[in-house]
Amino acid sequence: MEKLLKEIDVERIVRAVDVGRGNVKFIASTKNEELKCEMFPAEAHPTEVAHEQEGWGTKRKTVGIPVGELIYEVGPDANLAADVFNANVLQHDRYCESDEYLALLLGAVHYMDVPSIDLLVVGLPVATFKLRKVVTSLERRIEGEHRLGSGRKVSIGKVRAVPQPVGALMSYGLQHNRLAEVRKERSLIVDPGRRTYDWLVTQGMQQIEKRSSSVNRGMFDVLQSIADGIGRSTSSQFRDYDAIDRALRTRKRPVVFQQEYDIEQHLPLARKIPEQAVAEMMRYVGDAGDIKNILLVGGGAFFFKPALKAAFPRHTIQELKDPVFANVRGFQHAGADLARALWSTAADGGTVSRSISTEAP
Known part of the structure; x- marks a missing residue:
């Protein structure tokens, strides 16, 4: 049986994706048992046609993912595809049921560069994970064949959703x-x-x-609170949340109207x-x-x-x-454990429960 499990591990592909509200984190590869983690902004910009690079400049790092009747541009440079509308406002409580969510997830799969995935582990907010019908529907929606960018396709076998912090x-x-x-x-x-x-x-x-x-x-609420404070102070509609985020992490003042701005006054709120x-x-x-x-x-x-x-x-x-990558790394390890159980049980002609890390009695 041990030899069989080793053979199964070699043949099967397990991957993990954490579609967060700020970034999409994923396991890009597991070469030599080392987990390579990557991420890109959780922004999916809809269009009717795939983006084509214009005649000058460096091609931006994005990919067009077909979902439904539209193509969603996602990837590291997705912010360059943004229009006046902020795509982040689509991240509501039923976010995982949206086409944008699926586009972001498939964008991560695209960058993994694998022809198929036997088991994909995804994370959900704890409150969403309690909605079992939503979880089951999401797993079934992801399972199957999907179109990716550049005419590629990927086949996803089994999908398991887990609460994000469990990773x-x-x-x-x-x-x-x-x-x-x-x-x-x-x-x-x-x-x-x-x-x-x-x-x-x-x-x-x-x-x-x-x-x-x-x-x-x-953190969005934190950034919005400070942005509102800057707006009141400067009589403007300041919305550069990334600049505020960098300022908080580096303790350097953001530039507002070409001047360094002290955000300390807005931190108590x-x-x-x-x-x-x-x-x-x-x-x-x-x-x-x-x-x-x-x-x-x-x-x-x-x-x-x-x-x-x-x-x-x-x-x-x-x-x-x-x-930042703690959850998705944990998803990958949990997925590897579940995969062994799934495939060893299947090899013995049995079945295994669809759930992992559910509630205790």
Whole structure:
């Protein structure tokens, strides 16, 4: 049987994608057991025809993904395809059911450059993952053959959706070489993303559903609060969210109307965003006295950490290395484990459950 599993592992392709509200993270390759992670902005710009490079300049790094009757331009330079309308506003609570979501996911598959995928693992916000009909519908929509850019096609066999923070728990166990212990412990995984603030309470690798959820208080709300403050101060409609994001991360002043602008005056109000998100989470998890591990991941981790630490002063907050890719790395490892179970069971003529990391009893 061990020899059979090794042969199956060689023949099968497992990949993971995390379509976030700010960026699409994915496993580009698994060569020599090393996971190569890549990402591009979560922007999908619709058009009737595929983009063709004009007669000058460097071709932008995007691909046209056909979905329905339109073509969606996605990729690292997707912002260059943007018009006045901001495509990010499409990221509502039913985001995963939209054509834009599918275009972003297939864009990631395009950049993986594989002819087929036997098992694809995708992540969803915790609140969305509780909607089982939505999850099942999404998995079925992704399974099958799809058109990609440049006339290519890809066949996707099985798809499994998991709560986004569960990948971070798997990554934490692997990074600290204590996966066996984590499988027996109660953990709280906190994931401040672009649009949503997700938290997941688990017993081992199983979700405790009634203590896990999401709230729409992510980094976008922080950036919008500061942008509104700049707009009031300068009598303008300032909307350069990326400039504000860079300023927060580098502690360098953004340039507004050709002048460096001090955003410090707007931070007290912006810091209320993580405080509100953490306060909502505490309704579900209390003082976390029964929780062994508190893990903080996601692109907004740096801004949300002070509020989290203030809420749980008796705990050590664990931050993962490379937190932006923590979830998708964990998805890949979880997918590899599930693949072995699926294929070994199939080889024995049995069946295996469609769910992984669902709620604990």
